[in-house]
Amino acid sequence: MTFSHLRSWSQTIWGIFDVVICIVMLEQFYSFPFLIRFRGAVGWYTVDLDLPPGKRWTALITDKKTDVRTLSNLANAFVPSGRLIELVDITLPLMVDTLPNPFGDEIKGIAAVSGIPLGEVVLFNIFYEVFTVCTSVVAEDNKGNLIHGRNLDFGLFMGWDVKNKSWIISEKLKPLVVNLDFKRNNQTVFKSTNFAGYVGMLTGIKPHIFTLTMNERFSLDGGYIGILEWILGKRDGMWMSFLTRSVLENATSYEEAKSRLAQTKLLAPAYFILGGNQTGQGCIITRSRLLSIDLLEIDLKLGRWYVLETNYDHWKEPLFLDDRRTPAMRCMNQTTQANVSLKTMYDVLSTKPVLNKLTTYTTLMQVSEGKLESYIRDCPNPCMPW
Numbered sequence: 001m002t003f004s005h006l007r008s009w010s011q012t013i014w015g016i017f018d019v020v021i022c023i024v025m026l027e028q029f030y031s032f033p034f035l036i037r038f039r040g041a042v043g044w045y046t047v048d049l050d051l052p053p054g055k056r057w058t059a060l061i062t063d064k065k066t067d068v069r070t071l072s073n074l075a076n077a078f079v080p081s082g083r084l085i086e087l088v089d090i091t092l093p094l095m096v097d098t099l100p101n102p103f104g105d106e107i108k109g110i111a112a113v114s115g116i117p118l119g120e121v122v123l124f125n126i127f128y129e130v131f132t133v134c135t136s137v138v139a140e141d142n143k144g145n146l147i148h149g150r151n152l153d154f155g156l157f158m159g160w161d162v163k164n165k166s167w168i169i170s171e172k173l174k175p176l177v178v179n180l181d182f183k184r185n186n187q188t189v190f191k192s193t194n195f196a197g198y199v200g201m202l203t204g205i206k207p208h209i210f211t212l213t214m215n216e217r218f219s220l221d222g223g224y225i226g227i228l229e230w231i232l233g234k235r236d237g238m239w240m241s242f243l244t245r246s247v248l249e250n251a252t253s254y255e256e257a258k259s260r261l262a263q264t265k266l267l268a269p270a271y272f273i274l275g276g277n278q279t280g281q282g283c284i285i286t287r288s289r290l291l292s293i294d295l296l297e298i299d300l301k302l303g304r305w306y307v308l309e310t311n312y313d314h315w316k317e318p319l320f321l322d323d324r325r326t327p328a329m330r331c332m333n334q335t336t337q338a339n340v341s342l343k344t345m346y347d348v349l350s351t352k353p354v355l356n357k358l359t360t361y362t363t364l365m366q367v368s369e370g371k372l373e374s375y376i377r378d379c380p381n382p383c384m385p386w
């Protein structure tokens, strides 16, 4: 069978799939109660930025200690023995001091409170940078409100539980999903959906100013060389999710966020999906390690009322085995700009395979209301592994 055979075969299969399960369509016929489709709303914790970095995570980690430990043991099971163990036990703990502030001290604080060896907490923080696949979308409604949604999919290839038809790590991550309210002077600076134990940001909102998510970009030109270089001692790039954290914490406008995300040198390629607080302010920044190689913005004049990113460059076809983009766009198109809202965006993000066995949470944000809400997800069978 040739590649193009495979390709048209897979498109046919997906074509059938889409018609069967586009939730937005089903909704019109059956009007599902909104509440039955998610497992649970996510709890809130405050992170006080006025505390020294080593103390900021104490309350959260004390609460989630057992789950963080379980996950860390599991992650260990997937790390092959020998060289890597040496890396985790000897090299990574030394590297924590080379991390920029406040990240190194925050990670040390998490290790101290959880009782997990420092190297493992560092590894845990690196893991999310490397194995995350997701879907992000920013849309503008008819009134000029910007809405930003994302599914966070994690745990690919890290152990499949045959009995439960689920990814082992993805399941263990779900209890770690938390919403965080970062405060300074007792006032919210930004909010985020995160995994307890992780100090970088993958999903966040600066209320009334901007919303931001990061998706992984698999790329042959650059790849993980930067991460290897960093481990080996050449450390002139920034961790991707440390940059998003820093932008959420310290950027004060959409424009500032955009230029920092586009111009800061990174350790690996990434997609940043950014929404602002005014009409037209929504974009996908496609990054190589060094710079922004493409910017796709909402453009109402061209009829582009939303931008949507999975894990493939928007100007190229997605990998045929992993096309979450086409079904997600089809559902956005069916929703129409007139009907886009947090609720309909949740429906789009509940459409398989946009929702799949890797999906740990869905987050919805509305910048004008300063609102972030997230849901832990289960994908009922039949459901694609990714």
Ligand SMILES: *[C@@H]1O[C@H](CO)[C@@H](O)[C@H](O)[C@H]1NC(C)=O
Pocket (backbone or CB within 6 Å): 161, 163, 164, 168, 171
């Ligand atoms: C698999 O399912 C069983 C029961 O349904 C549960 O006890 C077990 O914890 C699950 N395993 C995982 C890894 O989620």
Ligand SMILES: *[C@@H]1O[C@H](CO)[C@@H](O)[C@H](O)[C@H]1NC(C)=O
Pocket (backbone or CB within 6 Å): 186
């Ligand atoms: C912080 O703000 C909350 C309400 O927003 C208030 O109840 C509390 O007293 C404030 N704490 C301090 C120390 O100002």
Ligand SMILES: *[C@@H]1O[C@H](CO)[C@@H](O)[C@H](O)[C@H]1NC(C)=O
Pocket (backbone or CB within 6 Å): 101, 102, 245, 246, 249, 250
């Ligand atoms: C944000 O800025 C403050 C003040 O310059 C700095 O201390 C802090 O480390 C910055 N935060 C991040 C995450 O970079």
Ligand SMILES: *[C@@H]1O[C@H](CO)[C@@H](O)[C@H](O)[C@H]1NC(C)=O
Pocket (backbone or CB within 6 Å): 208, 209, 252, 253, 254, 255, 277, 278
């Ligand atoms: C939108 O963001 C800008 C900063 O970029 C801020 O000055 C302005 O007040 C914000 N608008 C609203 C309505 O919050």
Ligand SMILES: *[C@@H]1O[C@H](CO)[C@@H](O)[C@H](O)[C@H]1NC(C)=O
Pocket (backbone or CB within 6 Å): 303, 326, 327, 329, 330, 333
């Ligand atoms: C969705 O609509 C856009 C704009 O009209 C179009 O370019 C795109 O091909 C459509 N995608 C799907 C999957 O229907």
Ligand SMILES: *[C@@H]1O[C@H](CO)[C@@H](O)[C@H](O)[C@H]1NC(C)=O
Pocket (backbone or CB within 6 Å): 334, 335, 336, 338, 339
């Ligand atoms: C938009 O929503 C309204 C009310 O829920 C519905 O009647 C209408 O058919 C929807 N329009 C489209 C284009 O889906």
